[in-house]
Amino acid sequence: MCDTCGCSDGEQGVRLVEFGNGNGHDHHDHPHTMLLEQKVLARNDELAAGNRAWLAEREIHAVNLMSSPGAGKTTLLERTIRGLIGEVGISVVEGDQETLFDAERIRATGARVIQVNTGAGCHLDANMVATALRRLDPAFQSVVFVENVGNLVCPALFDIGEHSRVVVTSVTEGADKPVKYPHMFRTADVVLLNKIDLLPYVDFDPARFTEGVGLVRPRTEIIQVSATRGDGLDEWYGWLRTRHGRSVLST
Secondary structure (H helix, E strand, C coil), X not given: CCCCCCCCCCCCCCEEEECCCCCCCCCCCCHXXXXXXXHHHHHHHHHHHHHHHHHHHCCCEEEEEEECCXXXXXXXXXXXXXXXXXXXXXXXXXXXCCCCHHHHHHHCCCCEEEEEECCXXXXXXXXHHHHHHHXXXXXXXXXXXXXXXXXXXXXXXXXXXXXXXXXXXXCCCCCCHHHHCHHHHHCCCEEEEECHHHHHHCCCCHHHHHHHHHHHCCCCEEEECCCCCCCCHHHHHHHHHHHHCCCCCCC
């Protein structure tokens, strides 16, 4: 069990599934509990620092993509890969409890992908990502997206060695999510409000949502997007270019 969030830590029974490159070529309250939690997070942070150093040696920019289930992470990722094709190499670490569905969708874009199935685990940790990165072997000066397990609590607690944290939420989830799940939004470098094409059909108050984000993470950029219709994607790509640096992502 994960002593920090109460879920299975996934270290036993974690399954990695490798895919080719898409072109047909494979390649609490009690003191002792609190102390244990600190040790778990300290060990994870140590491993995350190792991941960050490994990525830095290769000038690879890692993006931790987090959301609740159904917010549209995978659709956004598919659209992003296709939108930036030819600008930069992109590979993906896919995190899910079970199935290969999302990894197969990413593979269809032509990007390299490796699947991490966590079983009962509700988040990826630095050790899982370390193993996946070394098997994935992303290209020099590329971008690696880590699509974390769909959850608005546990993934926010675990540094995986990423350079950018992106929180994806959607108008179908309600405007109160930032204040209900403050730690997730407090760690975000940018918040993507997805499915804005559905605004005429759902009860969602963008102003309330923006106010909520501002309460937990002042001055955080919010980009309104529709991964299906394409709204806001140029602004999202521009944010990525800025974060990754002009030496890698040309404008």
